Amino acid sequence: MLESGLTHLAVSLRGVTKAYDNGVMALGPLDLAVRKGEFISLLGPSGCGKSTALRIVAELSPPSSGIVRVARHEGVALPGHGIGFVFQEPTLMPWASVRENVRLPLKLGGVAKAEGRARADAALASVGLADFAEAFPRELSGGMKMRVSLARALVTDPDILLMDEPFAALDEITRFRLNNDLLALWRALGKTVIFVTHSVFESVYLSQRVVVMTARPGRIQADLRIETVEPRGEAFRTSAAYSDYCRRVSAALAPSYSEQSTL
Amino acid sequence: MNAQGSAVAKPSGAQRAMRLVLPIIVFAAGLLAWELVVRLKDIPPYVLPAPSVIVMTLIKDWPVLSQSLATTLLTTLEGFVAASIGGIALALLFNQSKWVEYSLFPYAIVLQVTPVIAIAPLLLIYLEQQTAVVVCAFIVAFFPVLSNTTLGLNSVDRNLAGLFQLYGASKPQTLRFLKLPAALPYILGGLRIAGGLSLIGAVVAEIAAGTAGAGSGLAYRIAESGYRLNIPRMFAALLLLSLAGIVIYGVLAVVSHLVLRRWHESALGKEN
Numbered sequence: 001m002l003e004s005g006l007t008h009l010a011v012s013l014r015g016v017t018k019a020y021d022n023g024v025m026a027l028g029p030l031d032l033a034v035r036k037g038e039f040i041s042l043l044g045p046s047g048c049g050k051s052t053a054l055r056i057v058a059e060l061s062p063p064s065s066g067i068v069r070v071a072r073h074e075g076v077a078l079p080g081h082g083i084g085f086v087f088q089e090p091t092l093m094p095w096a097s098v099r100e101n102v103r104l105p106l107k108l109g110g111v112a113k114a115e116g117r118a119r120a121d122a123a124l125a126s127v128g129l130a131d132f133a134e135a136f137p138r139e140l141s142g143g144m145k146m147r148v149s150l151a152r153a154l155v156t157d158p159d160i161l162l163m164d165e166p167f168a169a170l171d172e173i174t175r176f177r178l179n180n181d182l183l184a185l186w187r188a189l190g191k192t193v194i195f196v197t198h199s200v201f202e203s204v205y206l207s208q209r210v211v212v213m214t215a216r217p218g219r220i221q222a223d224l225r226i227e228t229v230e231p232r233g234e235a236f237r238t239s240a241a242y243s244d245y246c247r248r249v250s251a252a253l254a255p256s257y258s259e260q261s262t263l
Numbered sequence: 264m265n266a267q268g269s270a271v272a273k274p275s276g277a278q279r280a281m282r283l284v285l286p287i288i289v290f291a292a293g294l295l296a297w298e299l300v301v302r303l304k305d306i307p308p309y310v311l312p313a314p315s316v317i318v319m320t321l322i323k324d325w326p327v328l329s330q331s332l333a334t335t336l337l338t339t340l341e342g343f344v345a346a347s348i349g350g351i352a353l354a355l356l357f358n359q360s361k362w363v364e365y366s367l368f369p370y371a372i373v374l375q376v377t378p379v380i381a382i383a384p385l386l387l388i389y390l391e392q393q394t395a396v397v398v399c400a401f402i403v404a405f406f407p408v409l410s411n412t413t414l415g416l417n418s419v420d421r422n423l424a425g426l427f428q429l430y431g432a433s434k435p436q437t438l439r440f441l442k443l444p445a446a447l448p449y450i451l452g453g454l455r456i457a458g459g460l461s462l463i464g465a466v467v468a469e470i471a472a473g474t475a476g477a478g479s480g481l482a483y484r485i486a487e488s489g490y491r492l493n494i495p496r497m498f499a500a501l502l503l504l505s506l507a508g509i510v511i512y513g514v515l516a517v518v519s520h521l522v523l524r525r526w527h528e529s530a531l532g533k534e535n
Contacts, residue, residue: 093423095525107440108432
C-alpha cells in the first residue's frame with residue numbers, strides 16, 4: 001500500500017499495543033505508517049485508544065509491545081523538539097503571559113531569552129495573536145487559548161504535529177475558523193499532522209487520510225483517502241463530494257458503535 | 264447607558280460602605296455600653312476597667328508595653344520565618360522522595376496534634392528561654408505551611424506535567440517553572456494561617472515560661488499584671504496582641520493578593 005520506502009515515513013507503528021495495569025487491552029495491535037508532510041486523522045469512539053496512540057508516538061507513555069519509529073531530522077538536538085503536541089485542553093500556565101507560555105519549550109531547551117522571545121512572537125503572529133503576547137491566559141477566549149497552545153507546539157519548528165482532539169471543546173463557528181487556519185498553516189509549513197478527533201465531519205474536512213478505529217481495544221477499521229481540489233475551503237465543506245466522504249467514513253465507523261452498544 | 268451603569272454600581276458601593284461602617288458602629292456601641300456600665304455601677308478598675316482607663320493605661324505604660332510588643336513580634340517573626348522555610352523545605356523534600364514522606368509525615372502530624380501548651384514546659388527545661396519560645400512558635404506554625412505546600416505540589420495539572428516531560432524538562436526545571444508556581448497559591452494560603460499561629464505559639468510559650476523567666480513579651484506582661492491585679496494593663500496588653508494579630512494577617516493577605524493578582528482566581532474581581 002505504501003509506495004515509498006521507510007525514509008519517507010514520519011511515523012511508523014508496528015504491532016503496537018497498550019495494556020492497562022489491570023490487564024485490560026486499550027490499544028492494538030496497531031500498524032500505522034504516516035508519510036512525511038501528510039495530514040492524517042485518527043477517528044474512533046471514545047475510549048478506543050486513539051489518544052493513547054498519540055501519547056505513545058510522543059513518548060509520553062511507553063507501549064506495552066511493538067515498535068515505534070519517529071523520524072527526526074539531524075538538526076534537532078533538543079529533546080522532544082521534533083514533535084509538537086496540542087492537548088485537548090489549552091494546557092497553558094495561568095501564571096505566565098501568553099508569550100512566556102509559548103516560549104516555554106525553548107526555555108526548557110536552553111534557548112537564549114531574547115531569541116526565545118523573538119521566536120515566540122513569530123509563532124504567535126502565525127496564529128494571528130501577535131497583539132496578545134502580554135496578555136494572561138485567563139483574559140483570552142477558548143478559541144484564542146487553543147491558538148496559543150498551537151503556537152507553543154509550533155515554536156520549536158517540529159516536523160510532526162500531534163493534536164489530541166484540540167477543538168472538541170469549542171463552539172462550531174470557532175472550530176470552523178480554527179480548522180481553516182490549521183489547514184492554512186499546514187499548507188504553509190508542510191508539517192506532518194496526526195489529528196485525533198471524534199468528529200466525522202472535522203476529520204474529512206481536514207485530512208488527506210482518515211484512519212477509522214474500532215472500539216477498545218483500538219484497531220484500524222478502515223483507512224480512507226480523502227481526495228479533493230486543494231486548497232480546501234468553504235466550497236469543499238458544502239460540496240457533494242464532502243458529504244459523500246462523510247457518509248463513507250460514518251459507514252466505516254458504524255460497526256464500532258453498534259459493537260459498543262452490545263457491551 | 265451611563266445612568267444605568269451608576270444605578271447598578273450604587274447598591275454595590277453602598278453595600279461596601281455598609282460592610283465597613285456596620286462593624287465600626289457595633290464596636291462603638293459596645294465600647295459605649297461598657298463605659299456606661301462601669302461608670303453607672305461604679306465598678307472598680309481592678310474588677311473591670313472602663314475602655315477609657317484601658318486607653319489611658321496604654322498611653323501611660325507605653326514604654327513598658329511597646330518593649331514587650333517588640334519582643335513578642337520579634338519572636339513571632341522568627342518563628343514564622345523558621346516555619347515558612349522549614350515547612351516549604353520539608354514539603355519539597357517529601358515531593359522529591361516518597362520514602363522520606365512516608366518516614367517523616369506521621370511525626371509531623373504528631374507534632375501538630377500535641378497541644379503546644381503541653382510541650383512548652385519541656386522545651387523550657389531543655390532550651391534557653393528565648394530559643395524555646397521561638398521553637399514553640401515554629402511548632403505551631405509549620406504544619407499548615409507543610410501540608411498546604413504538599414497539597415500544592417501535588418495539584419499540578421497533569422497535561423502541563425506531560426508537556427514538561429515532552430520537552431525533556433529536568434527535575435530542577437520542572438520544580439522551578441511548573442511545581443512551585445502551581446503551588447504558590449497554596450503556599451501563600453499556608454503562610455497566611457502560619458502568621459497568626461506563630462503569634463499564638465509565641466504567646467503560649469511566654470505564658471508557660473511565666474514570670475519565672477527573664478522574658479518580657481506581651482504575654483509575660485499579661486501574666487505578670489494578673490499577679491499584681493493590674494487589670495487595666497492586662498487589657499491594654501491584650502489589645503496590643505489583638506492588633507498585632509490583625510496586622511500580621513492583613514500584611515500577609517495583601518502580599519498574597521499582590522503576588523497572585525495577575526492570574527489566580529482568588530485574587531480576581533468578582534466581575535471576572
